[in-house]
Amino acid sequence: MRYVKILRPGGPEVLEVDRMPLPEPGQGEVLIKVAAAGVNRPDVFQRMGSYPPPPGASDVPGLEVAGEVVRLGQGVASPALGEHVCALVASGGYAEYCIAPAVQVLPVPKGWRDLDASGLPETxxxxxxxxxxxxxxxxxxxxxxxxxxxxxxxxxxxxxxxxxxxxxxxxxxxxxxxxxxxxxxxxxxxxxxxxxxxxxxxxxxxxxxxxxxxxxxxxxxxxxxxxxxxxxxxxxxxxxxxxxxxxxxxxxxxxxxxxxxSTLRARPVEEKGRIAQALRTQVWPLLEGGRIKPVVHATLPLEQAAEAHRLMESSVHVGKILLVP
Structure with missing residues (x-):
């Protein structure tokens, strides 16, 4: 699969598309075919070398994705294969496929596109x-x-x-x-x-x-x-x-x-799963009822990850910046 590699700590120019083997979901994980990934300020800090991923996590940047579940790890009863979901991840979002803990996965709200849902989880x-x-x-x-x-x-x-x-x-x-x-x-x-x-x-x-x-x-x-x-x-x-x-x-x-x-990235999966359930109960009805709407400033192809980071650092954007594989 294609993914965005950080060549070394530095400016946006250190982001480059490369290829790597398809990741395999482990116990309690799912593999998502990424429709889009959100770009967030912590991604910029990771690129600069000041916000490394937690131990054991991929060094591929990207904290949120949306797309289709294409493979289930052991012990996963939900989400189902083929379900369209969005997920908070510790890393790995800037890629064609991404691993996510099943408890951090939420359904794409009814009436929302995968593209728009990719900007939901981190924020x-x-x-x-x-x-x-x-x-x-x-x-x-x-x-x-x-x-x-x-x-x-x-x-x-x-x-x-x-x-x-x-x-x-x-x-x-x-x-x-x-x-x-x-x-x-x-x-x-x-x-x-x-x-x-x-x-x-x-x-x-x-x-x-x-x-x-x-x-x-x-x-x-x-x-x-x-x-x-x-x-x-x-x-x-x-x-x-x-x-x-x-x-x-x-x-x-x-x-x-x-x-x-607080910070979010290093929290245990179980704690993030609890937050996901609270969102599903308290917030998802507001999204599905039209009380909250997606605000997307720009959608760029994966190959333009550097441009997405330049846009993020310029602070001229309103709402989310998304990358599409």
Missing amino acids: FFTVWTNVFERGGLKRGERLLVHGGTSGIGVTAIQLAAAMGAEVYATAGSAEKARTCEELGARRGIDYRSEDFVAVVKEATGGKGVDVILDMVGGAYVPRNLEAAAIDGRIVQIAWLQGSRIEADFTKLMVKRLTWTG
């Missing part, structure tokens, strides 16, 4: 576990999403709005801020010309927001402490502006805040 697993489990977002509460037009941001806005939360989102232009509003945010905030703390405070009558989903870090950390409401929860999922910070954390105590964070 929905991440948003569900961080915003709703760790952050404890409830109906009627307020959520602030940083990076509102990223894959994670688009998912967080739509899912939180569909679950009855009031959403605010930052983005890098006035146009992108309006896109956030079209996706369900009450207010999109152009972080280049507006202070998100001031906007949130004004919009909430000085109360602030209950949950903040932050992938930026750096200078955003002290400002998140300002924007958070009493008993608020700040959930950190990345550090695009750096993880070494200096801030006055008095407000953490005064406001009784919770500041937490």
Whole structure:
């Protein structure tokens, strides 16, 4: 099969299509013929050499795929052969075929194409576990999403709005801020010309927001402490502006805040399987009912993986970038 190889740590130019033997599913695994694979920020970090796959996992990049189940490993009762599915994987998505643990596989939602479903797993697993489990977002509460037009941001806005939360989102232009509003945010905030703390405070009558989903870090950390409401929860999922910070954390105590964070890739398969079941029960009906829609910025052939990474790093995209074998 064809797959994308990382020749060495470096820029997008180190991605190259090569050939390798077809992988064989092991105990509890399935083999998926890939219709499309999602491109995500962690793939960029892996390419640069700063986010290696877990021990024992393939070094082929790619954290999510959709396609047809063509082979079952021992002990797999579901999904069935021939079923069209999407899956979260630890690696291996940039290829014509991909191995996935069966418990991390979900059916393609009714009414969705395989192509669109390939962009679901990584962002929905991440948003569900961080915003709703760790952050404890409830109906009627307020959520602030940083990076509102990223894959994670688009998912967080739509899912939180569909679950009855009031959403605010930052983005890098006035146009992108309006896109956030079209996706369900009450207010999109152009972080280049507006202070998100001031906007949130004004919009909430000085109360602030209950949950903040932050992938930026750096200078955003002290400002998140300002924007958070009493008993608020700040959930950190990345550090695009750096993880070494200096801030006055008095407000953490005064406001009784919770500041937490997580990564997803290295979690045990059983834990990811539990998240998959929660998504199937709580979220898949929203997808199948049209409450949440796919947002795909670009679809590129596997041979243009380098271009897909350049696009990801440019941050001009809105929603998902997909690779098609």
